[in-house]
Amino acid sequence: MILIRWPTPNWVLKVNHILEKEKIPHQIIPTPRELDPSCNLSILIAETVLEQTVQLLETNEVPVDGLLKVNN
Amino acid sequence: MIYLDNAATTYPKPEKVIETINYHLRNLGGSTGRGHYQWALEISRKVYAVRTKVAQLLSIDDPLRVIFTYNSTYAINMVLKGLLKPGDRVILSSMEHNAVVRPLRSLEKKGVELVFIPCGPEGVIDLETLRNEARLGARLITVLGASNVSGTIQPLAEIGKIAHDNNILFLVDGAQLAGLERIEVDNWHIDAFAFTGHKGLYGPQGTGGVALSSRLARLLEPLIEGGTGSLSEEEYQPDFLPDKFESGTLNSAGIIGLGAGVDFLLEKGISSVVSHERKLRDFLIEKLVREKNINLFGPLDSQKTTGILSFNIKNKDISTITNILDRDYGIMVRAGLHCSPLAHKSLGSFPIGTIRCSFSLFNTQDEVLFFSKSLNEILRRG
Numbered sequence: 026m027i028l029i030r031w032p033t034p035n036w037v038l039k040v041n042h043i044l045e046k047e048k049i050p051h052q053i054i055p056t057p058r059e060l061d062p063s064c065n066l067s068i069l070i071a072e073t074v075l076e077q078t079v080q081l082l083e084t085n086e087v088p089v090d091g092l093l094k095v096n097n
Numbered sequence: 098m099i100y101l102d103n104a105a106t107t108y109p110k111p112e113k114v115i116e117t118i119n120y121h122l123r124n125l126g127g128s129t130g131r132g133h134y135q136w137a138l139e140i141s142r143k144v145y146a147v148r149t150k151v152a153q154l155l156s157i158d159d160p161l162r163v164i165f166t167y168n169s170t171y172a173i174n175m176v177l178k179g180l181l182k183p184g185d186r187v188i189l190s191s192m193e194h195n196a197v198v199r200p201l202r203s204l205e206k207k208g209v210e211l212v213f214i215p216c217g218p219e220g221v222i223d224l225e226t227l228r229n230e231a232r233l234g235a236r237l238i239t240v241l242g243a244s245n246v247s248g249t250i251q252p253l254a255e256i257g258k259i260a261h262d263n264n265i266l267f268l269v270d271g272a273q274l275a276g277l278e279r280i281e282v283d284n285w286h287i288d289a290f291a292f293t294g295h296k297g298l299y300g301p302q303g304t305g306g307v308a309l310s311s312r313l314a315r316l317l318e319p320l321i322e323g324g325t326g327s328l329s330e331e332e333y334q335p336d337f338l339p340d341k342f343e344s345g346t347l348n349s350a351g352i353i354g355l356g357a358g359v360d361f362l363l364e365k366g367i368s369s370v371v372s373h374e375r376k377l378r379d380f381l382i383e384k385l386v387r388e389k390n391i392n393l394f395g396p397l398d399s400q401k402t403t404g405i406l407s408f409n410i411k412n413k414d415i416s417t418i419t420n421i422l423d424r425d426y427g428i429m430v431r432a433g434l435h436c437s438p439l440a441h442k443s444l445g446s447f448p449i450g451t452i453r454c455s456f457s458l459f460n461t462q463d464e465v466l467f468f469s470k471s472l473n474e475i476l477r478r479g
Contacts, residue, residue, distance in 0.1 A: 033327035038145035055133035
């Protein structure tokens with residue numbers, strides 16, 4: 026799984042909206058505190074949709090704060 | 098009771114708006130952008146969905162450029178006070194509401210220069226004078242999208258082009274326009290479009306906001322700073338949107354209700370809403386022109402206006418008339434200057450002011466007929 030994080034919940038919500046529209050399975054989760062002390066949210070996606078997701082983020086001008094491979 | 102003060106706030110609100118707010122208050126705890134639990138996420142998603150609806154309505158490509166405030170006055174203050182510095186030149190129309198004029202007069206005392214562009218008898222800005230003043234340079238052009246006194250709609254696309262050609266930022270007070278006209282914020286070079294939720298968008302009071310261009314968002318200093326639900330470990334305000342301008346807990350119940358208002362509006366169709374209001378305005382004009390002592394202000398052609406009509410009566414006190422309308426006939430309309438002395442000066446109705454009738458989709462021709470008959474009866478009484 027890939028965890029993608031942003032500095033604000035508003036960007037997570039924007040990405041959630043984009044992924045829902047494109048029917049890309051994903052999950053909103055609290056960002057683990059060892060990664061970010063900001064009380065933030067992240068989005069979890071499968072590795073198989075990473076390329077498609079990154080392209081969508083570029084198209085929609087959403088900068089990414091960090092990408093991280095995580096275990097299920 | 099007959100309510101004809103929809104330019105102040107629309108009434109009634111659509112059932113869907115009431116039900117949505119009721120559901121939210123009863124069933125969802127939490128705040129938008131705060132917390133990771135399911136209710137907080139649901140509220141956050143719903144508030145984001147309203148951003149997308151407003152962005153669609155105003156034709157802007159990024160919902161995060163929609164900043165929620167409490168009303169358009171707050172949004173206008175945020176832009177004016179966050180942008181202007183001593184020595185800046187501001188060009189404004191002579192139809193502006195005090196929401197714009199008062200903060201600008203305050204800034205004038207601190208060294209901001211104000212240039213007023215005259216408006217014709219119908220309240221439309223003189224584009225030639227505007228063009229000439231714009232060539233001299235300015236930091237900002239600010240214009241009332243539609244007048245709260247006469248309903249006059251300004252040529253925003255043309256004004257935006259003048260602003261763009263002269264590299265001037267462009268603010269629109271859209272309090273009376275949002276929901277009643279097609280608005281293309283990005284295409285018309287509007288850097289800030291301030292809107293309120295409780296008028297033409299049929300939402301509750303305490304909602305509103307501003308759609309910002311990216312360039313203005315970078316230049317603006319926030320009016321208030323504080324918790325945003327993001328970068329909590331930092332002691333400095335974030336510089337990304339909408340967080341930069343949205344400190345403190347948002348009115349999520351109100352915003353979600355506003356979303357239901359926008360849904361209602363889009364279901365009905367903006368053009369059919371404004372067409373209904375214009376028909377009522379035309380119908381009232383037809384009745385009022387028969388009274389020889391009535392002076393109508395602003396355009397008689399309702400295609401140039403929203404559903405607002407202002408008039409006064411020779412040798413009659415307008416406040417007394419509206420009091421009788423309210424007390425004896427149950428008709429609620431506004432008399433006075435409507436917080437817009439400048440507009441009344443431009444239209445020729447200062448200092449007496451006008452009786453203002455303003456319609457919504459819920460008003461009927463029978464109500465307007467009753468209003469005109471009641472007015473006629475009062476005037477016959479002497």
